Amino acid sequence: MKRFFLQILLCLAALMVLGGCQSKSEIVKLPRPVGTLAVAGFTNPMFNWELLAGYLPHEGQPVNKRVIRELDQKLVQTLGKHGVTAYARPAITRQCQEIEVFENMGSKREAAFSYWISVGECMAADYLLVPQVLFWQPHRGMKKPNYNVQPASVVIDLYLIDVNNKRIVRRIHFDETQQPLSENMLEAGKFFERGGKWVSAMELAEEALDNGLMELGL
Template sequence: MKRLVHLFMTCVLALALLSGCASKSEVVKLPRPVGTIAIAGFTNPVFNWELLAGYLPQEGRPIKADVLQQLDAKMVGVLSKHGVTGYARPAITRQCQEIEVFENMGTRRQAAFAYWVKVGECMTADYILVPQILFWQDLRGMQKADYNIQPASVIIDLYLIDVNNKRIVRRFHFDETQQPLSENVLNAGTFFKRGGKWVKAMDLADEALDNGLMELGL
């Protein structure tokens, strides 16, 4: 029996190493955008028409304002970690977000896109990064227990909009619900990277911003 357990753990660790290698190779950093960049404050669309793409898993489910504030702070921290400087911070861009309004410009999706272009123009930026949190479910239960758990689950979209040419040039989509190792051995690398325990939604958001901004070239 001990021999079987040892063999199983050896296989799991091997998969973890392979998964870790694969995850690193999947993150492709694009060239940094040339021009001025405004970073919008996180928004929480509660209706599908507020999105720039895709659909909400559940409409009418708002997220607490303090979570959005924490995400704004984390965004600034990750940008600093990546060596990005000289951009307009979310606290500044929010002023233009509060000034501009959605207008009837064709379909509601078109109006949502036009709104963000106007925010970028208000900031006199060449690019505007629009982060949206579509779903947020925090961990409920003990982090080290494997029962009676509501796992953390996060869906985040990051859009880089070319303000001058009025188009989305890059997008990153993150949709992650943590699973126990027993349910998905192929994610062993991620499981062990997270300390072999249940993580909080903000930890998943850290991963989303770190990988997402890198893929967007920021």
């Protein structure tokens, strides 16, 4: 009986905070970029010096190449869902990614930025979208909420680079490890949107792409 009432209290508390959760209509969006757009394939930086900003949660932990390929597909699908169709796709941009190399100039962060500018110039693009996956932990265990699971955890960065003016227009940083409702009532909105169950790392990545691309105007 006590357990039943505890569940009722949790549900009532969750409903009370639902109104405070950010909706897609509240996302601050950039205007859609005017000019040619190239979309890079996902990369998986292994060391901090490969990043354009921030730091890795854990250095030297590679993400499975199969995951990288699926992320590229999800990226293309999400852009299509948002009505973005006129752009150079990752399969094309990856050719320039393989041609260009990091240059030994300035700091390592400057070299990383110069590399992506070179990729954009190689593509003759006005804007370059650079997606990076920094951490990937798959969900392991039952789908129903319990404590005997390894929750999904994902860290993804999206950069929109103005190639001509050599500047980063905006960086979108997504860092989330799913938590049970009982541990974080403030995340009740996400809990119910996800069907009250544990989700996969790819489902978290889809959320990152959907919301992140909207913020970038894409």
